[in-house]
Amino acid sequence: MLIIAATPIGNLGDATGRLRTALEDATVVAAEDTRTTQRLLQALGIENRPRLIALHDHNEKARAGELAALAASEDVLLLSDAGMPTVSDPGYAVVAAAVEAGVDVTALPGPSAVITALALAGLPTDRFTFEGFAPRKAGERKTVFGALASEPRTMVFFEAPSRLADTLAAMAEAFGADRRAAVCRELTKLHEEVKRGPLDELATWAAEGVRGEIVVVVAGAPVRVVSEADAVAQVLRMVSAGVRLKEAAAEVAAETGIPSRELYRAALAAR
Numbered sequence: 001m002l003i004i005a006a007t008p009i010g011n012l013g014d015a016t017g018r019l020r021t022a023l024e025d026a027t028v029v030a031a032e033d034t035r036t037t038q039r040l041l042q043a044l045g046i047e048n049r050p051r052l053i054a055l056h057d058h059n060e061k062a063r064a065g066e067l068a069a070l071a072a073s074e075d076v077l078l079l080s081d082a083g084m085p086t087v088s089d090p091g092y093a094v095v096a097a098a099v100e101a102g103v104d105v106t107a108l109p110g111p112s113a114v115i116t117a118l119a120l121a122g123l124p125t126d127r128f129t130f131e132g133f134a135p136r137k138a139g140e141r142k143t144v145f146g147a148l149a150s151e152p153r154t155m156v157f158f159e160a161p162s163r164l165a166d167t168l169a170a171m172a173e174a175f176g177a178d179r180r181a182a183v184c185r186e187l188t189k190l191h192e193e194v195k196r197g198p199l200d201e202l203a204t205w206a207a208e209g210v211r212g213e214i215v216v217v218v219a220g221a222p223v224r225v226v227s228e229a230d231a232v233a234q235v236l237r238m239v240s241a242g243v244r245l246k247e248a249a250a251e252v253a254a255e256t257g258i259p260s261r262e263l264y265r266a267a268l269a270a271r
Helices: 017-025 034-043 060-071 092-100 113-120 138-148 161-175 199-206 228-240 245-256 260-270
Strands: 002-005 028-031 051-054 076-079 105-108 128-133 154-159 180-185 193-198 214-218
Touching: 002 017, 002 060, 002 092, 017 105, 028 034, 028 060, 034 051, 060 076, 060 092, 092 105, 113 154, 113 180, 113 214, 138 161, 154 161, 161 180, 161 199, 161 214, 180 199, 193 199, 228 245, 228 260, 245 260
Parallel strands: 002 076, 002 105, 028 051, 028 076, 128 154
Antiparallel strands: 154 214, 180 193, 180 214
């Protein structure tokens, strides 16, 4: 089978017993960086030396079928450098190929920068969306953040320290300077830090320079309080502009909190 295993995101003490057992028993390991995996084996005191196959962003698509076929005849352990493979890390193509080939796939849960940051941010956790890394180019970043401006769920992003200040400033412009957020730095490590506050204040703080691996958590947009009649009128305006009724109802529902099914039925009747 294909075994997806989460590795520590900083503190080696977070390595689970199941991960240790899997590393001790593994004969084949597909690793984002084989050198990182070798260091992990040494740090955890694992004497087993499995066959290591490099699986990174540049070769994942080419090797996905090969690894899926290999997992049909023996266990293949899939690792990223830190956290859970496939989540902004290599692995998705291999999992998809294995599923398509009918190969069993299982996971060994463990550390996750996304969930850890979400828990620490002090922002709503009942609904959230993971957006990965923000675009590098300013124009693309503006477009993406503009599309997320009305997103009601808490949003989680990864970001590089060199781009953090620019990203936070772009978020403040798109989401509003007073939108609450948290910058989580070096999670589970010695210098772990969580900086909370409005986006404009965080952007100013980050401009002084920030180091380490970073997760940004941003509060969702506040739900607008509108009457159902106004919401239906908005749906109808969107339909007149060429948006499909179902899509218009879903978008307005996300902004207002009124169930999309109710808006769909009311708009259909009004037409």
